[in-house]
Amino acid sequence: MSTVAVLVEAREGVVTQPTFEALTLARTLGTPVAVWIGEEPAAAEAASLGVYGAEEVRVVAVGDEARLPAKAAAALADATGDAAVVLMISNFVNKEVATRLALATGAGVVVDAAGAELVDGHVETMQTVFAATWNVRTRIATDKAIVGIRPNTTQAVPAETPGAAIVVGVAENLPEARETVVALEPVPAPEGVPLAEAPVVVSGGRGTNGDYTLVRELAELLGGAVGASRDATDEGWISHEHMVGQTGTTVTPALYVACGISGAVHHRGGMQASGTIVAVNIDPDAPIFEIADFGVVGDLGDVIPQAIARIKEVRGA
Amino acid sequence: MRILVTVKFVPDLQSQRSFTEGAVTRTGDDGTMNELDENAVEAALQLKEAAGEGEVYALTVGGDDAVAAVRKALQLGVDHAVHVSDAAVAGSDVFGTAKVIAAAVEKINDEAPLDLVITGMAALDGLTSMLPTALAAELDWAQLTLASGLTVDGSTATIVRHLPDAHETVSASLPAVVSVTDEANKPRYPNFKLIMAARSKPVTTWTLADLGIAPESVGAGAARTVVVDASPRPPKEDRTVVTDTGEGGVALADFLIERGLA
Ligand SMILES: Cc1cc2nc3c(=O)[nH]c(=O)nc-3n(C[C@H](O)[C@H](O)[C@H](O)COP(=O)(O)OP(=O)(O)OC[C@H]3O[C@@H](n4cnc5c(N)ncnc54)[C@H](O)[C@@H]3O)c2cc1C
Numbered sequence: 001m002s003t004v005a006v007l008v009e010a011r012e013g014v015v016t017q018p019t020f021e022a023l024t025l026a027r028t029l030g031t032p033v034a035v036w037i038g039e040e041p042a043a044a045e046a047a048s049l050g051v052y053g054a055e056e057v058r059v060v061a062v063g064d065e066a067r068l069p070a071k072a073a074a075a076l077a078d079a080t081g082d083a084a085v086v087l088m089i090s091n092f093v094n095k096e097v098a099t100r101l102a103l104a105t106g107a108g109v110v111v112d113a114a115g116a117e118l119v120d121g122h123v124e125t126m127q128t129v130f131a132a133t134w135n136v137r138t139r140i141a142t143d144k145a146i147v148g149i150r151p152n153t154t155q156a157v158p159a160e161t162p163g164a165a166i167v168v169g170v171a172e173n174l175p176e177a178r179e180t181v182v183a184l185e186p187v188p189a190p191e192g193v194p195l196a197e198a199p200v201v202v203s204g205g206r207g208t209n210g211d212y213t214l215v216r217e218l219a220e221l222l223g224g225a226v227g228a229s230r231d232a233t234d235e236g237w238i239s240h241e242h243m244v245g246q247t248g249t250t251v252t253p254a255l256y257v258a259c260g261i262s263g264a265v266h267h268r269g270g271m272q273a274s275g276t277i278v279a280v281n282i283d284p285d286a287p288i289f290e291i292a293d294f295g296v297v298g299d300l301g302d303v304i305p306q307a308i309a310r311i312k313e314v315r316g317a
Numbered sequence: 318m319r320i321l322v323t324v325k326f327v328p329d330l331q332s333q334r335s336f337t338e339g340a341v342t343r344t345g346d347d348g349t350m351n352e353l354d355e356n357a358v359e360a361a362l363q364l365k366e367a368a369g370e371g372e373v374y375a376l377t378v379g380g381d382d383a384v385a386a387v388r389k390a391l392q393l394g395v396d397h398a399v400h401v402s403d404a405a406v407a408g409s410d411v412f413g414t415a416k417v418i419a420a421a422v423e424k425i426n427d428e429a430p431l432d433l434v435i436t437g438m439a440a441l442d443g444l445t446s447m448l449p450t451a452l453a454a455e456l457d458w459a460q461l462t463l464a465s466g467l468t469v470d471g472s473t474a475t476i477v478r479h480l481p482d483a484h485e486t487v488s489a490s491l492p493a494v495v496s497v498t499d500e501a502n503k504p505r506y507p508n509f510k511l512i513m514a515a516r517s518k519p520v521t522t523w524t525l526a527d528l529g530i531a532p533e534s535v536g537a538g539a540a541r542t543v544v545v546d547a548s549p550r551p552p553k554e555d556r557t558v559v560t561d562t563g564e565g566g567v568a569l570a571d572f573l574i575e576r577g578l579a
C-alpha cells in the first residue's frame with residue numbers, strides 16, 4: 001500500500017478534529033503517516049494521531065518559520081517524498097502550500113474536496129461548486145496527488161488497529177523566502193468549537209440589528225458555533241473571523257441556522273452544502289428560503305426565544 | 318509605478334451557472350469580470366494615483382468572450398488592456414494558466430519593468446485561490462497574498478493578512494505578486510466619461526506564439542486534473558416554510574427535534 005501523508009493541523013499544540021477526519025480518509029487511500037510542521041508535538045498528541053491510524057509522525061521542527069507558504073511547502077516536500085497522496089485541510093493558507101508543493105513535485109491538486117477515493121489507481125475527488133448547486137468529480141491524472149479536504153465532510157473514526165505513530169524527525173532544509181513576516185498579532189482562539197469544524201452553525205445577519213444574544217444562546221444550546229453575514233461583520237457587530245461565505249469561512253455543518261440573513265449568493269456560496277438548513281426571516285421573499293429545509297417567516301426576536309424555550313422544555317421532560 | 322492587474326472572465330454569480338464538457342461554461346451574455354478583481358483594479362489605481370505617475374495594465378487569459386473582462390477594467394480606468402487568446406489554452410489547469418500569465422507579464426516587463434502584479438483573492442467561479450501563488454512561483458517574485466491592506470514604500474511592499482489564528486504583516490522587495498481581498502478597498506464605479514473613453518481604447522491580443530509558449534505545454538492535454546463528471550444537484554425535497562402566527566418558534570424547535578438535531 002502506498003504512503004498517504006496527512007498534514008497535521010494543531011491549535012496551541014493540540015491536534016484538531018479535521019486532522020482526524022483527514023486521517024480517517026487517508027486510511028481508505030493507503031498507509032497514513034502524519035506530518036507535523038512547527039514545534040515538537042507533545043507525546044499525547046503524537047499518540048492521538050496513531051489512534052486514527054498514523055503509522056509514523058514525521059516532525060519537521062521549524063517553529064514559526066513555516067508560517068510562510070513557500071517554507072511550509074518546502075518542509076512538506078522534505079517529509080513526503082515517498083507519498084503518493086498528500087492530504088491537507090482545505091483553507092486559504094493550505095491552498096497556497098498545496099500550490100507550491102505541486103509546483104515542486106509535479107503533483108496534481110484539488111482543493112475544497114468533500115471526499116476522495118481511488119479509482120483505477122488514480123485519486124478522484126468529489127466537490128460541490130457554484131454555491132453547492134453542482135456536483136463535480138475530478139480525476140487527478142498525475143502519479144502524485146494533493147487533496148485539500150473540507151472539514152466536516154468525513155466522519156472521524158478511530159482505526160480498528162491503531163497505527164504505531166512512531167515519531168521520526170525530518171531534517172529541515174528550508175529555502176530563503178522572498179517574504180518576511182514583520183509583525184504577528186495573534187487572534188484569540190474562538191470560544192467553543194471553531195466555525196469551520198462545528199457540527200452546528202447558528203448565524204446572524206443584518207436582521208439581528210447588532211444584538212447577538214439570541215444567536216449565541218441558540219448556538220450554545222445546540223452545541224454549535226456562531227456565524228455571521230458580511231454585513232454584520234462590516235458593521236463591526238461581530239469579528240471578521242465569524243463571517244460565513246465565499247470570501248469568509250466555508251462551512252458544511254449538519255445544521256445551519258440563518259437568522260435575519262437574506263441569503264445573498266456570496267453568503268450561500270459558503271454554507272449551501274450544509275446538511276440541514278433552517279432560516280428565520282421576516283421577509284417571505286428572502287432568497288434564503290429557496291434553499292432552506294425549514295423556514296419560518298417571522299421576527300427572530302419572537303421565533304428564536306420560543307424555539308429555545310421549547311427545546312429546553314422537551315429536553316427537560 | 319507600473320502595475321499589471323489580472324482579471325478573469327467568469328459566469329455572472331446571479332446567472333444559471335453550468336458545466337459544458339468538463340469545464341465551466343464561459344460564454345455569452347452571462348459572463349463578466351470576476352467581482353473580486355474589481356478590488357485588484359481599485360488597489361492598482363489607488364497606488365498609481367498616490368504615486369502621481371505610472372501605468373496600469375489589465376490582462377485576461379480566455380476565449381473570445383473574455384475580452385469583456387479587460388473592457389470592464391478599461392471602464393474603471395486602467396491604461397492598457399491585454400487579452401491572451403488561443404484555442405490551445407482551453408482546458409488549462411491553474412498551472413497552465415499561471416504559465417501563460419507569467420509569460421505575458423514577462424513580455425510587458427521586458428519593455429519596461431513592472432513593480433507589481435495585483436490579482437483578486439479568488440475567482441468566484443472555481444474559488445480555488447491558487448493562481449496568485451502559482452504565478453508568484455512561476456515568475457520567482459515575492460508572494461504577498463490575501464492582502465486586506467497594501468502599502469508601497471520605495472521598493473518595499475507591505476501587506477496585512479488576516480488569517481484565522483493571527484493577523485500577519487508581511488513585507489517583500491518589489492517586484493511582487495499581491496492578491497487582495499474584498500476588505501482591501503471599495504471598488505469605484507465607472508463614470509460616463511471613462512465608459513465612453515474605454516470604447517475607443519485598443520485591446521492588445523496575444524497568442525501563445527507571441528508569448529513563446531509551446532501549445533502542448535498548456536491546455537487540457539497538460540492539465541494535471543480532469544473533470545470526469547459534473548451534474549446539477551437535485552433540488553431539495555421536503556422543504557417547508559411556515560409563517561409565524563405565534564407558534565413559529567415551536568414549529569422550528571419541533572422540526573429540529575424530529576430530525577434529531579436538537
Ligand atoms: C465580492 C463580494 C464578496 C462577498 N462575500 C460575502 C461573504 O463571504 N459572506 C457574506 O455573508 N456576504 C458577502 N458579501 C455580501 C453579500 O452580497 C450580502 O450583502 C450580505 O451577505 C448581506 O448580509 P445580510 O443577509 O446580513 O443583510 P441583508 O441582505 O440586509 O439581509 C438582512 C435580512 O434580515 C431580515 N430581517 C430584518 N429584520 C429581521 C427580524 N427582526 N427578524 C428576522 N429577519 C429580519 C431582512 O428581511 C433581510 O432579509 C459579499 C459581497 C461582495 C460584493
Ligand SMILES: Nc1ncnc2c1ncn2[C@@H]1O[C@H](COP(=O)(O)O)[C@@H](O)[C@H]1O
Pocket residue numbers: 323324325326351353354357376377378379414435436437438439440441443444445446447448449
Ligand atoms: N484566466 C485568467 N485570466 C486572468 N486572471 C486570472 C485568470 N484566472 C485567475 N486569474 C486571477 O487570479 C485570481 C485568483 O483566481 P483563482 O486562483 O482561480 O481563484 C483571480 O481573481 C484573477 O485575478
